[in-house]
Amino acid sequence: MSDAPVSNNRLAVLDHSRLRAKTGKDGSERGRISVRDVDIVFDTVSGPHVAVQQANLTVRPGEFVCLLGPSGCGKSTLMNAIAGFVEPKCGEVQVDGTSVTEPGPDRGMVFQQHSLFPWKTVQENVAFGPLMAGVGNNEANSVARTFLSLVGLAAFANAYPNTLSGGMQQRVGIARALANYPSVLLMDEPFGALDAQTRIMMQENLLDIWGEFHNTVVFVTHDIDEAVFLSDRIVVMSASPGKIIADIDVRLPRPREQSLLTSPDFMALKRQCLDLIRKETLNAFQQQNKAG
Amino acid sequence: MDSKSNAAIRTDPVAAEPSHQASSGPSTARGSIPVLPMAQQAGNQSRLPARVWMKTTGTRYLVRTLALVAAVVLWQLASTNGFHFYINFDNIPAPSVVGAALVSELTGQEFYLHILHSLQRVAIAYVLAVVFGVVLGVAMGRSRWAEDIILPYIELLRPIPAVAWIPLAILMLPTEQSSIIFITFLGALFPVVLNTVHGVEQTNSVLIRAARSLGASKTAILWHVVLPGAMPSIVAGLAIGMGVAWFSLLAGEIISGQYGIGYYTWNSYTLIQYPQIIIGMLTIGGLGTLCTLLVRYSCNPLLKWQAKGGRS
Known part of the structure; x- marks a missing residue:
């Protein structure tokens, strides 16, 4: 696929019976997300703040969707509603036909940074999910080792997170989320705190891993390049109030590599996103000026 | 986390191993006062050469010991000479x-x-x-x-x-x-x-x-x-x-x-x-x-x- 630092024998170590289990009993694939007429409102000191307004979104099983938008547009809030951390004021979020009311291991979460348990070794971090799911110590550890090799960090199993670089920590975070075999992977600006070079490698890495699992991914970012490079579909949001303003299909061939970043197709899509966001940002400014 | 700046060179796991080791070396020489002599030593023993230990930690323990000894010496002098200037050592046993x-x-x-x-x-x-x-x-x-x-x-x-x-x-x-x-x-x-x-x-x-x-x-x-x-x-x-x-x-x-x-x-x-x-x-x-x-x-x-x- 790519020359990203992922071990080549991962096919051998992955437990494919568990992978196949992501197909439901009736043969339908898992990982369908549906967001219906969702409003999310926060109470603040200065009154209610509408973070997300009238969001409607359907994500197909196995789709890689990026939520793109400026800071404070409610994209993370919308993702947190899918994760079950935030309750919508009205409307409903469903994953595989079940209404989301609380967080759960079927929706793996990767945070921006510093979300590993610092008192657990890398392996203990990854084994945590399986342990909570009730498997024994031995099996949890073997699952953890499998996923650590998948992200190329088997050699660091006994290290503590604070001895790892930011990029390595995020790879552990991805392994930890995947170790529960989630049907949906939710990623909240996971590479936002990394430097540009590491970020590109992490993106390739992620696509590589996703190619293995093909679970549904919802990826929040404010970086247009990142959104175009990674996703099948870009959902653009605008700020105050957070609204979905566009839904762009990204029909770039896979597997994708760094060279894609300078191709004409990529540029055209990037321009489309830029124009959209610029238009929306200008609109928002004008509205704010009128209001002021 | 001080690791962000090093992330780029450390992403590759092969390259990461040596720099990972190296990064843990200098941290032992950090300036914090070893409140827990035994504990800190136990953690760092394997990586700290004896010569470096003498120069850093060893010297500090020497200073601490000398500080205590100095106080005892002063006390001895004050008691035997009957120091009495506001503070009275006349009745204090040496x-x-x-x-x-x-x-x-x-x-x-x-x-x-x-x-x-x-x-x-x-x-x-x-x-x-x-x-x-x-x-x-x-x-x-x-x-x-x-x-x-x-x-x-x-x-x-x-x-x-x-x-x-x-x-x-x-x-x-x-x-x-x-x-x-x-x-x-x-x-x-x-x-x-x-x-x-x-x-x-x-x-x-x-x-x-x-x-x-x-x-x-x-x-x-x-x-x-x-x-x-x-x-x-x-x-x-x-x-x-x-x-x-x-x-x-x-x-x-x-x-x-x-x-x-x-x-x-x-x-x-x-x-x-x-x-x-x-x-x-x-x-x-x-x-x-x-x-x-x-x-x-x-x-x-x-x-x-x-x-x-x-x-x-």
């Missing part, structure tokens, strides 16, 4: 006299009985304080109700010195022994409770969210996230609590009829045995320090993740 008295105490049995009784009281009171303190502290840190109910008592009772509890302790508790243990227990309790509350309230909310999304129950979150996260603060509270326990023991042992190092000190004062007063004081100081070090050292495995380069 270190040599105290030393001679100490030798005669150490050859008898009585002195050890005093120490034994005190150790026993501190041990019982401290264990009780740790159990109650951590349980109350976690409850207060996790539940607003618990905090609002318990905190007023703690704020009100905390400033009351141990000595002031003596009359009530005698009136309320059945035996002299239980009164002394109660007073010692109270002294150790407050630092343990307050530090536990502080640690628990500082729990990183991202880690709780991470645990929830990984399917952890409330109990599991308490056990795997809240307690380990609060542990540095709890351990600090345990160490302070041990110091205060000895501090309060001295007050409690005023009412002791026969044994205890606090009783020994008070009794020597009544009998005008000046060298014995100083022996009693220094014994309390020494035992308190030793016990505090013991607490820190035995809690160290719980905090090994904090050490940079913490491979086990």
Whole structure:
């Protein structure tokens, strides 16, 4: 696929019976997300703040969707509603036909940074999910080792997170989320705190891993390049109030590599996103000026 | 995390290994004062060459020892020359006299009985304080109700010195022994409770969210996230609590009829045995320090993740 630092024998170590289990009993694939007429409102000191307004979104099983938008547009809030951390004021979020009311291991979460348990070794971090799911110590550890090799960090199993670089920590975070075999992977600006070079490698890495699992991914970012490079579909949001303003299909061939970043197709899509966001940002400014 | 800047060169796992090792090297020479000599040494031993140790840590211990020796020398000079300028050393026995008295105490049995009784009281009171303190502290840190109910008592009772509890302790508790243990227990309790509350309230909310999304129950979150996260603060509270326990023991042992190092000190004062007063004081100081070090050292495995380069 790519020359990203992922071990080549991962096919051998992955437990494919568990992978196949992501197909439901009736043969339908898992990982369908549906967001219906969702409003999310926060109470603040200065009154209610509408973070997300009238969001409607359907994500197909196995789709890689990026939520793109400026800071404070409610994209993370919308993702947190899918994760079950935030309750919508009205409307409903469903994953595989079940209404989301609380967080759960079927929706793996990767945070921006510093979300590993610092008192657990890398392996203990990854084994945590399986342990909570009730498997024994031995099996949890073997699952953890499998996923650590998948992200190329088997050699660091006994290290503590604070001895790892930011990029390595995020790879552990991805392994930890995947170790529960989630049907949906939710990623909240996971590479936002990394430097540009590491970020590109992490993106390739992620696509590589996703190619293995093909679970549904919802990826929040404010970086247009990142959104175009990674996703099948870009959902653009605008700020105050957070609204979905566009839904762009990204029909770039896979597997994708760094060279894609300078191709004409990529540029055209990037321009489309830029124009959209610029238009929306200008609109928002004008509205704010009128209001002021 | 200082690692962000190095992320680029470290992403490749092959390249990462050496730089990972190298990054853990210099951290041993960091400028923090080794409050925990044994603990820090244990963590870094394998990586620290003897020569470097002599230059950094070794020198510092030398300075510390010399500082203590200097004080003893000054004390000796002041006592033998009858230094009297506002502070009066006329009646203060010189270190040599105290030393001679100490030798005669150490050859008898009585002195050890005093120490034994005190150790026993501190041990019982401290264990009780740790159990109650951590349980109350976690409850207060996790539940607003618990905090609002318990905190007023703690704020009100905390400033009351141990000595002031003596009359009530005698009136309320059945035996002299239980009164002394109660007073010692109270002294150790407050630092343990307050530090536990502080640690628990500082729990990183991202880690709780991470645990929830990984399917952890409330109990599991308490056990795997809240307690380990609060542990540095709890351990600090345990160490302070041990110091205060000895501090309060001295007050409690005023009412002791026969044994205890606090009783020994008070009794020597009544009998005008000046060298014995100083022996009693220094014994309390020494035992308190030793016990505090013991607490820190035995809690160290719980905090090994904090050490940079913490491979086990």
